[in-house]
Amino acid sequence: MKTLTKVLLASVAAALLAVKWNAPTFNPESLRGARVLVTGASSGIGEQMAYHYAKFGAQIVITARREKVLHQVTEKCLSMGAQKALYIAADMSSDSDPERVVNFAVDHLGGLDHLVLNHIGSSPFSMWEGDVQHLQWLMKVNFLSYAQMAWKALPSLEQSKGSVVVVSSILGKLTSPFVAPYTSTKFALNGFFGALKHELTMKNSNVSITTCTLGLIDTESAMEKVKDVSHVPAYPASEAALNIIKTGATRQRELFYPWYTYIVALIRDFSPDARDYMIQKSYGYKKA
Ligand SMILES: NC(=O)c1ccc[n+]([C@@H]2O[C@H](COP(=O)([O-])OP(=O)(O)OC[C@H]3O[C@@H](n4cnc5c(N)ncnc54)[C@H](OP(=O)(O)O)[C@@H]3O)[C@@H](O)[C@H]2O)c1
Numbered sequence: 001m002k003t004l005t006k007v008l009l010a011s012v013a014a015a016l017l018a019v020k021w022n023a024p025t026f027n028p029e030s031l032r033g034a035r036v037l038v039t040g041a042s043s044g045i046g047e048q049m050a051y052h053y054a055k056f057g058a059q060i061v062i063t064a065r066r067e068k069v070l071h072q073v074t075e076k077c078l079s080m081g082a083q084k085a086l087y088i089a090a091d092m093s094s095d096s097d098p099e100r101v102v103n104f105a106v107d108h109l110g111g112l113d114h115l116v117l118n119h120i121g122s123s124p125f126s127m128w129e130g131d132v133q134h135l136q137w138l139m140k141v142n143f144l145s146y147a148q149m150a151w152k153a154l155p156s157l158e159q160s161k162g163s164v165v166v167v168s169s170i171l172g173k174l175t176s177p178f179v180a181p182y183t184s185t186k187f188a189l190n191g192f193f194g195a196l197k198h199e200l201t202m203k204n205s206n207v208s209i210t211t212c213t214l215g216l217i218d219t220e221s222a223m224e225k226v227k228d229v230s231h232v233p234a235y236p237a238s239e240a241a242l243n244i245i246k247t248g249a250t251r252q253r254e255l256f257y258p259w260y261t262y263i264v265a266l267i268r269d270f271s272p273d274a275r276d277y278m279i280q281k282s283y284g285y286k287k288a
């Protein structure tokens with residue numbers, strides 16, 4: 001092995017260990033009775049987060065558009081041990097729904113301890129063909145509503161010394177073909193909440209912000225998109241959900257899940273041409 005490669009691998013290993021050592025331990029009791037709002041909780045990772053919070057005995061409000069499914073999820077949450085489980089149907093592409101949802105949660109829970117922003121609108125897995133209207137809509141759902149909800153919830157979170165958890169993606173740090181609108185919204189989230197985190201620290205705020213850098217997770221919607229095109233292994237939604245909850249509850253800055261997302265983020269700028277070549281090759285795309 002070349003010396004440079006050895007040094008590189010050793011630093012990556014050391015960095016990974018440092019991350020592990022610094023991680024504060026999660027106390028499940030800290031979530032008993034905690035007042036939590038989870039968005040995008042009618043399916044996928046959000047639904048799994050609702051079940052984990054329920055098992056920890058939290059009081060939860062969940063939201064998404066499909067009322068019937070939300071109702072079923074809250075019933076299951078109650079049977080799993082949630083102290084409270086309420087739902088509110090809302091469309092995050094609307095101007096007013098994001099704030100309406102925060103108000104609902106704060107009113108019905110008597111305050112808020114964790115705001116978990118997770119929902120996404122659906123976006124095609126295809127080359128960019130200039131659909132600016134779709135881009136505008138997706139920005140509203142995946143990004144603007146997050147900024148609106150976080151700002152609206154901030155006073156309640158200051159009072160409770162609470163936390164904002166933002167579910168982002170490795171595609172918020174690294175670009176890929178076929179997902180231009182999606183990756184734009186995730187880069188926007190990382191930029192916005194990075195800036196907000198600075199400002200909260202400078203203001204001596206009581207509120208923590210956690211961003212979650214996820215790789216491919218085996219939710220139905222994600223599997224449907226990549227099943228024929230990607231050979232990246234998909235990790236379980238339930239485990240992703242639990243890791244998000246633990247990282248938020250311990251007020252850590254960032255979650256990398258699964259582990260390889262951390263390596264990717266670390267070496268991202270080491271050799272951009274090689275990186276882009278490998279990303280493009282990984283799709284086995286054939287020019288028509
Ligand atoms: N799965 C992955 O591979 C992966 C990888 C990296 C990051 N992530 C991130 O993880 C999070 C969850 O992903 P997922 O795979 O679990 O997604 P998902 O299963 O597709 O769930 C999306 C959720 O958002 C809701 N939603 C969709 N449009 C909405 C709208 N206009 N207004 C309000 N709610 C809306 C959906 O419910 P309704 O249809 O009922 O509204 C659903 O509950 C996302 O932030 C995603 O970017 C996922």
Ligand SMILES: *[C@@H]1O[C@H](CO)[C@@H](O)[C@H](O)[C@H]1NC(C)=O
Nearest residue numbers: 158159160161203204205206
């Ligand atoms: C943090 O919480 C304390 C009460 O514990 C409060 O007095 C203070 O104003 C809060 N900080 C901010 C920035 O709101």
